Amino acid sequence: VSTNLYELPTKQDLVPAEEVEQAFAELREGLALRQVKFPFGGVGWVAARYDIVKSVLEDPRFSVEATSHLADYPRIRQVETGPPRPPAFIQYDPPKHTVKRAVLMRHFSLKRIHEFRPRIEEIVRERLDEIVASGSPADFAPRFTQDVPIRVLSAYIGAPYEDFPRFIDAAHFLGNAYAKTPEDSVRALGVLGEYFSDLVRRKRANPGNDLISWMVNDHDVAEAWTEEEINGVGFIMLTAGHSATASILGGMLEWMVYEPAIYDRVRCDPSKTPAYLEEFLRYLPAGLAGTRTRIALEDVQVGDVLVRKGEGVLPIVHAANFDESVYEGADRLDLDRPAGPPHVGFGHGPHACVGLQLARVQIDVAIQAVVRRFAAMTPAEPDPDWKANRLLRGPKRLMVDWKLAD
């Protein structure tokens, strides 16, 4: 094995976006799959081209569930493996995954999300009221870009916001790949598992109008959800779901604050926000890979590369979204980009993001509320190198001078 392999980073919230984007551009060259050094589990394959990422994500010979039986495999987060435990819903393969996913999706249909929209609007309004009351300038990250997704997702699953101190540090720690050792993972998973078990008990005793209560009461399905499965769904929403939504919302607002033309354009016709959002979802990274490693269940030929049974492949959706052969000027944000192949920011195939419509609606609500509330937003701490300094997971600090609309 060559020693100059690209090494995938950890601590994703500290990684500059351009750094990985340059590396991904090189990984799209040459063979259909490329070898890189993973932070955990050694050397493995990554897919970086649009067509290859999609084909791996669609191919049932690449298994997510197989990872739950392996003590070690190439992966970007320590937490993906650990001591043997029952696989969570997200790790199931079809056909079991298909059956369970259909039950879960009754709680994530567009109709359900639109019913929830007024609550999102209320949460966003409260956050903006607080920022306005505290005066200009104000730090929108984390007070808006992180706080809105945290509060929206906690309201959706039925976790009282007051509970967040019990698990939010563990969720960030795992979601951003800070765990170095299996013990680190086990400790943080323990914190989250204990919290969700307690929450499920409370919802069984006293159900509300929220995801955990709905899942607890999914009695009409062949198999009721196990506590581990409910925990797993809650866990994903509060780690991947919340941090990915915050990354996109933060990244989008960062562009709007630094590029007045974009701000004015969104403000001019806020109803176009969902259309602009699709280009931001293509352009902005929501994390390093956007998905998990797959294990080949048999030898699989992928383009010019033969993947041997048991080897791991990680599809990188952000790399696919920057594929020049699919999107002209892919590394430029272009709100006038002609309609073309859909981005894979929410993944692709049977494991595509469950919360994609919830994410879209909350970012739409948040951005529309911002442009309706403020006539202008400008950086209070201008950074001429802001583009180069953008972080993979969105800004950690976004000090904004704001001016109220009439």
Next chain:
Amino acid sequence: MKIRIDVQKCIGAGNCVMWSPEVFDQRDEDGIVVVLEETPNEALWDSVRTAAAACPANVITLED
């Protein structure tokens, strides 16, 4: 244009409903796709094509 769907493969993502709400809906019990207009009128074709392309499970096939 005639729309065919492979309902067994549907994962309930709702992208088709988002792009073409006149033509697609989701069942309440599992979010699985329902086709409201199997032969949509021409004014809707662009939105149907976008919906088909945006399906993460390649459920929607369009025939001339």
